[in-house]
Amino acid sequence: MRIAMVLTFLAIGTVMISGCGPKAFTKGEYDDPTRVELLDDKYNEADMQQMADTVIKAMVACDYVGKAPKPPVVIVEKVLNRTEEHIDTVSLTDKIRTALIKSGKVRFVNKEERGTISDEYDYHASGAVSGPSAKKKGGQIGADYILSGALATNVQQVGNDKFIYYKLTMNLTSLEQSTIDCTEEREIRKKFRKRSVGF
Template sequence: MIRSFFFPVTLLVAWALFTAGCAGTTVQRVDPTEEIALTDRWNATDSRLVSEEMIDDMLSFPWISRWQTGNPRNPQPTVLVMGVRNRSHEHIAVDTFVNDLRRAMIRSGKVDFVAGGDMRDAIRAERLDQEFQATPETAAAIAQETGANFALSGSIDSFVDQVDGRRVTSYQIDLRLIDMTTNREVWSGQKKIQKFQQKSRLRF
């Protein structure tokens, strides 16, 4: 009797462990604009909010009103993003941040944007290929690019302070806008983010 009692109990425990393991992972869709911070690392929300805030600040400086006054027939200056250097302690998807900067500028309606870097080189190669492969009526003309009036570049730095399971991670984003004709810096922006993370003392 004792032996027959333990047999179904063992099966019941094994089944409970199996079902608990199978039900341990769940996936659900969330709003992309909602921040879900699992760590203190740089995330997509940081990229979006920093880009929007810094571009708003850039477009509030006097350089753009001076441009509009001096160029009434072309009130929208053309900006080229030269690049953003990641000098932080972690891997950051800089291309995503640059895309957020571009999107914020285009959304403002106050500036035009031209491609640069690898994208510009790829477009030029395609245009050159069309000279030989496409019909004259459909080939994109060479030497008809819109020149950039201003160049945007910057860097991302980070600082980490940690002691006794507590950590403060600070990010500093610096951007600068340069007049392509005069090489004069017309805007310099800086944004700082600070995140605090504390490990739980509970141990299971």
């Protein structure tokens, strides 16, 4: 009898634990990435898109870019994350860079591939590549500008309301003169209300 009771409690406990465990997502569908949907109080793809759009329009409209006799060459630095969240700022700069390249107003130096390019130069110089098609060091284009920025946040809680403020600042700095020739800020403020817990 005692063994039967123990087995019963073990069975009940197993069911309860499995019921409290993480649920597997078995059914999915495609969603519109441009639709704004606040699922939680974290930085999301809609925030990123709004910020990127603002920066892109400002950079293209900037006289040093839009009225330049030829597209300036830019190198991208990682956006500083001054928030307390884990935010993929590389995706943000990738989005900005992609749109600016498509605009035809800006050219970019691929900083991330410098090591690979250097290795390829060495391979070309080894004699494995035919003379006319072999690329040599010294032909790269130097950047005219550095695109850099910072993402900051401020969180305030008043009663049951939580206000989250994000600010992205992006600068286009001249490598030759060290002057900030283009700059833009985008601010986003979101409000959340604490969910009441009923019994």
